[in-house]
Amino acid sequence: MQEQSIGSTLATARRSAGLTVGQLSATTRIREALIYAIERDDFSLCGGDFYARGHIKSIARGVGLDPETMVHLYDEQHGGVPMPVRAATVFQTERRVKLRERRGPNWTMALGVALAIVVVFGVVRVMGGSGELPAAEVKQASAVPSVPPNTPFTEPPVVKPVKPVVVAKKDLVVVRIKAKRSSYLNVRDAEGRKLFAGTLHAGKSSTWRAASEVNLLIGDAGAVSLQVNGRNLGRPGSSGEMVRRTFGPSMPRPR
Known part of the structure; x- marks a missing residue:
């Protein structure tokens, strides 16, 4: 047809x-x-x-x-969706990135700092100092926290895995569609989330599961057969007819 x-x-x-x-x-x-x-x-x-x-x-x-x-x-x-254009072929740049030149070390500044350190050390020696840091400061700088001996080992707490939320079987809707001829399908759950949208080709079958209800839009109702919650419903309409069907967990008949 x-x-x-x-x-x-x-x-x-x-x-x-x-x-x-x-x-x-x-x-x-x-x-x-x-x-x-x-x-x-x-x-x-x-x-x-x-x-x-x-x-x-x-x-x-x-x-x-x-x-x-x-x-x-x-x-x-009308020949399908137009081919997408790659962004790399549209946005191309010819500008070159100029990198800052790497300069060598500033030896003048390094010599100045070294000379200042020598002068300070010499002044401390002349005034009777030993040129060493106070013992309290050395101890504070080198202190490392340590574990007291004979400390009992404590195992880390065991994290129990979170169990996934399981939908009760009585609230689950199972819809199976088999295509005798290729037909467009749009399958959504009770919240409107898309489970499938595309063409189910001839000889192929597919199954969807959802809580509360399953909403179907069938492009050619005579090209497919339905099975809802284990019950065969046959073809939902005539050949070439576009139909909508909604199925719940308890009633396999369309509402």
């Missing part, structure tokens, strides 16, 4: 939401002529892929569809 186009998907969602093109234009601030063209899969008025993705996101958000999913479908139908 031929895959549903971006424009027809957006148009169907707009009519299902009970919105006219004029109402959608007022909400998204996108010209009505541009919305009509996008619903006919004519993106030539958008001014390029970058602006087309932005318009698709705004329209999808206005009619209740997932913006990222619609942009993903647009990229699949």
Whole structure:
């Protein structure tokens, strides 16, 4: 079966939401002529892929569809996401860093300091001093803390490892999806955290676990089969249909 186009998907969602093109234009601030063209899969008025993705996101958000999913479908139908540009090829510098010249030792200053030390030592000798530091200062400078003899050895305290928080089995949702044909999937937990977003290819299967609930967005409901909490639910919809499903820990049926 031929895959549903971006424009027809957006148009169907707009009519299902009970919105006219004029109402959608007022909400998204996108010209009505541009919305009509996008619903006919004519993106030539958008001014390029970058602006087309932005318009698709705004329209999808206005009619209740997932913006990222619609942009993903647009990229699949129009040659994929543009290749990223390496920062090293954009930002290049030709300025050379000048290093300060390393200077040699200042022998004049060193000789001056040595001469001053000799003069001070000579004055101390003339005035009857021995030129040695007082015994108290020497003892203080050389003192090193020592451990008294026969001190019992104390072992360091044992740090017990922290046990990880385990989610009760009764609150856990286990969803397994097997793809008969390739289909786009968006899987999120109860807090909205992304568990998976991408294409599950034909013949592949994957399993996700989450507490409280699992929210699914399936691009082609007839291409996959579901198993929730060990119970087979079969295909969640017809071929080419985009569906949303939410599953909890106790009821394997969609809510």
